Amino acid sequence: MKTDQMLAELRAQSPLVQCITNYVAMNIAANVVLAAGASPAMVHSDSEVADFVPICGALTINIGTLSPTWVSSMQLAADTAVASGKPWVLDPVAHFATPFRREVARDLVSRNPTIIRGNASEILALTGGTSAGKGADSGDSVADVESAATVLALTQGCVIAITGEVDFVTDGTRTARITGGHAIMPKITAMGCSLTALIGAFAAIAPPLNATVAALAMFAEAGERAGKTAQGSGSFQVAFLDALMQIAPDDLANDAHVQWL
């Protein structure tokens, strides 16, 4: 499925996406998903995830502001997604930083995410490497992680997206790079978390690899547009949301921003 068709389909279906995300990201991630054309629900209580996941098109789980009470919800939500045939996306924010975070991420990876999205330091650490990440911020380069990520995608049987200046997406067999965006993007908190939520939205209506590429291409286009008018990270956020809403399927035609390898 082509990126422009996927955006048209996203807007036509406006799928419900359950996002278990962090306190920092909740508002901006929900607004990003809405601006793109889907319907977010930030639902995380273990009293309701088993009932909520099956009525959604996809689930996303982000461990950014992890605490013990959330872990059982994340595990139940992931297992419910797998049991009900819904795609689910893992964002392992700063999982290398502490033993608690590392163990929760390891457990979630074992619950068969459909897609894993992280920055270069996060994906490097998932492949067993030593990351130079500082908390949620990456200290590694995407290019250095590409081959290990390809092996991990194959052994794990999932799609892996590494984001940065040039993004890399692979299912272990098919691979794409996505260019565009803007250098301000890593200076705005929860951009990556919001992107993970948007990947969930596309995964609700398209196969995982294509869905991931579509979300990243849409971010690349919106980032480029916002960078033309923004005066800093504050105005960039407003311009970015406006751009997401204004991007038309035709703007993503001909695999705009996407290079299949």
Ligand SMILES: Nc1ncnc2c1ncn2[C@@H]1O[C@H](COP(=O)(O)OP(=O)(O)O)[C@@H](O)[C@H]1O
């Ligand atoms: N230097 C950069 N130039 C252009 N786009 C970037 C740059 N760094 C990150 N991005 C974009 O910002 C978004 C978030 O990616 P990233 O910063 O890697 O995630 P995280 O916020 O999880 O660390 C992605 O769309 C990515 O392509």
Ligand SMILES: Cc1ncsc1CCOP(=O)(O)O
């Ligand atoms: C700053 C911060 N601290 C815990 S979660 C979070 C947000 C991280 O967002 P992103 O991974 O998109 O940069």
Ligand SMILES: [Mg+2]
């Ligand atoms: Mg992140």
